[in-house]
Structure formats: structure tokens, C-alpha cells
Amino acid sequence: xxxxxxxxxxxxxxxxxxxxYNCGSVAFLQKIKNPISxxxxxxxxxxxxxxxxxxxxxxxxxxxxxxxxxxxSDDAKNEYQKxxxxxxxxxxxxxxHKQSGFQSQSAPAKLNSGEINHxxxxxxxxxxxxxxxGSCTTSGMGFKMHGRVGDSPIIGGGLYVDNEIGxxxxxxxxxxxxxxxxxxxxxxxxxxxxNPEEACKIAIExxxxxxxxxxxxxxxxxxxLNKNGxxxxxxxxxxxxxxxxxxxxxxxxIKANSHFSI
Ligand code: GLY
Numbered sequence: 001x002x003x004x005x006x007x008x009x010x011x012x013x014x015x016x017x018x019x020x021y022n023c024g025s026v027a028f029l030q031k032i033k034n035p036i037s038x039x040x041x042x043x044x045x046x047x048x049x050x051x052x053x054x055x056x057x058x059x060x061x062x063x064x065x066x067x068x069x070x071x072x073s074d075d076a077k078n079e080y081q082k083x084x085x086x087x088x089x090x091x092x093x094x095x096x097h098k099q100s101g102f103q104s105q106s107a108p109a110k111l112n113s114g115e116i117n118h119x120x121x122x123x124x125x126x127x128x129x130x131x132x133x134g135s136c137t138t139s140g141m142g143f144k145m146h147g148r149v150g151d152s153p154i155i156g157g158g159l160y161v162d163n164e165i166g167x168x169x170x171x172x173x174x175x176x177x178x179x180x181x182x183x184x185x186x187x188x189x190x191x192x193x194x195n196p197e198e199a200c201k202i203a204i205e206x207x208x209x210x211x212x213x214x215x216x217x218x219x220x221x222x223x224x225l226n227k228n229g230x231x232x233x234x235x236x237x238x239x240x241x242x243x244x245x246x247x248x249x250x251x252x253x254i255k256a257n258s259h260f261s262i
Contacts, residue, residue, distance in 0.1 A: 001073040002119075002139020004080050004090065007146045010072065010182040014039045015050075015139055019131035019163040025050040031070045034061045036137040039153070049155065076171055082144050102183035122159060122169025125223045132167045132227065134159050140174070150174025156184035163196025166190040166227055170199070171240070172220035180206050186224050196224035197257065204234050204259055221256060238262055 004010045014035035015025035024043025027050065029035045034261035038060045042051050051059050061067060072080060107162030120138035127133070136158040140150045151157035158174065161167040167184035170177045177183070184202050189199035200222035208215045221240030223233040233242050233256035240258060245251040 001076060003142030004072055004077050005146045005148065006083075006087070007142075007144045008037070008080060009073070009146060010070065010139055011146075011148075013140055013149055013158075014136065014160050015153045015155055016040050016043055016133075016135040016158055017155060017167075018043070018133045019161070022160075023049050023155050025153040025155065026052065026056040026060075027149045028053045028147060029056045029060070030065045032057065032065050033068050034065075038063070039137075040066060040137070050153065052149075059074040079142065089143075089145075090225035103116050120158070122152075122170040122171060124159075124167040124169050124223065125160070125226070126167075126225060126229050132161050132163050132225065132229070134161045134167045134169055136169050147236075151182065154178060156181045158183065160184045160187050162187050162191070164191075164227070166196065166199075166225055168196075168222055170220065170222050170223040172236070173218040174216055176211070176220050177201060178208055179210070182220070182222060186222050190224060191227050195232060196226055196230055197234055198225050200232060200234035201257075201259075204236055207236065208259065216260065221258075223256075232256075234258065236260060 002010050009030060012029045012035040013027045016036060016039045017023040022043050024039040026035050026038045026042060032038055038056060041063050042048060079103060099253035122136040124134040136152045138152040151170060157178045158170050166187055170182050185203045186199045189202045203222050207220060215236060219237045221235030223242050225231045231244055233240060235256050235258040237260050238254040238258045241253055243251060243253050
């Protein structure tokens with residue numbers, strides 16, 4: 001269902017990391033429905049961390065994944081047809097509030113499920129043994145250049161897990177996240193004593209510092225979880241939300257604080 005690149009191909013990126021620093025990643029993978037499962041196989045079955053493109057596809061087939069047609073979903077086809085009318089090379093980035101119309105708030109609040117709108121799925125978890133792990137998966141920016149890879153399959157970019165300290169994941173414009181090794185930075189800030197939201201905020205402030213003029217043009221959001229189970233998020237623009245599930249709550253959606261307001 002993801003939007004294709006500017007040549008009409010859906011290309012997928014994903015990575016996974018466990019509590020022992022094991023990690024696996026695939027990038028620029030086509031025609032395989034669940035890239036995160038291929039990333040898991042890379043982690044579990046190869047001595048490598050990352051496979052890309054045709055090699056990742058061959059590896060997936062050899063490991064029992066089925067090739068999909070690669071056809072676009074109806075929604076993605078419609079979006080692509082609309083984009084083709086101008087074919088302007090300006091990859092679409094997600095600023096969620098512009099799409100869903102919801103209001104910013106100074107404090108995190110519960111949202112209705114219909115208000116959620118993310119392009120990238122990052123998951124970080126603390127299990128019953130107190131071990132952390134995570135994953136991140138995406139079709140990336142809509143109408144990107146063929147071959148473009150974002151932060152989501154990059155360990156330390158879209159995802160980082162350090163079982164002593166915490167885990168972090170990101171969504172939004174991957175180029176900006178890669179530039180600062182974003183999730184690694186968030187975990188290192190937690191190592192220095194910051195709580196998860198503070199650590200995410202420091203990473204957003206780093207982006208603002210290096211890019212003050214452009215920061216109004218892109219969305220990035222970070223989500224973090226520490227070893228004590230405390231969680232938090234912070235984004236450049238309002239509208240970044242995350243779902244939190246634990247034994248008590250059964251699942252709530254939380255709105256992150258952001259640098260800019262509407
Ligand atoms: N964060 C997703 C991407 O930039 O591809």
C-alpha cells in the first residue's frame with residue numbers, strides 16, 4: 001500500500017535489532033510484502049547486517065518468501081497518477097497535522113485512532129525479562145528517486161537498541177535523521193541521564209541547529225524507551241503520535257510534544 005518511487009516502483013526498507021546488539025537490515029527491496037521479516041532472517045541466518053536490492057530479493061526467495069506482483073494498491077496508484085501530472089521532483093514528506101487536521105497541544109493527549117498518520121512503522125519494546133529490542137519498516141518517501149534509501153534500514157538512523165540503556169526509533173525525513181545518527185544520539189542522551197522525551201528533544205534541537213532555515217520544511221519525530229520502561233517522544237512539527245501498550249493500559253495513542261506549533 002506504500003506510495004511508489006518516481007518511476008512507479010514500491011521499494012522497501014527495514015531493520016531489526018535485539019538485546020544482544022544483533023541486527024539485520026534490508027534496503028531497496030522490491031516485491032516482498034514484509035521486509036521486516038527478511039531483515040530478521042538477515043540477522044538470524046547470515047553473518048551480515050545489511051542486504052540490499054536484488055541481493056536482498058534473492059535472499060528472501062531462497063528463504064521461503066513469495067514474490068508479489070509489485071502492483072500498486074488502488075490508493076497508491078491514484079496518488080501516483082496525480083503526481084505524474086506534474087512529476088515535480090519534490091518527495092512528499094509527512095507532516096501529520098497537515099494531513100489529518102488535528103490541533104497541537106502542549107501536553108501529550110490521547111487521540112482517536114482515525115487521527116494517526118505515519119509513513120514509517122517503528123517499534124521498540126521491553127520484555128518480561130527486562131530486555132529491549134526494536135524494528136523499523138517503511139516504503140520511504142513517496143515519489144523518491146529510484147534507489148533512494150532513507151533512515152529506516154540504518155542501524156543508528158531509524159533504529160537503535162542498547163540493552164543497558166534504552167531504545168529509539170524515528171519517522172519523517174530520513175536524510176535529516178541519517179545526518180545526525182539520530183536514534184543513536186537519542187540513546188546516548190539517555191545514557192547521560194536524560195529521560196526519553198528530553199533525549200528525543202535534544203536530537204530535534206540538533207537538527208534545528210544545523211539546519212535553521214530548512215527546519216520548517218521537514219518533519220522528523222523520535223520515539224524512545226528506557227530500561228525502566230519510561231517512554232517519550234518529540235517531533236519537529238505537531239502531529240507526531242505513538243501507540244503505547246503495557247500490561248496495565250492495553251494500548252493508548254499518545255501525542256508527542258513538538259518544537260513548532262501550528
Ligand atoms: N523515515 C522514512 C524515510 O525517510 O524513508
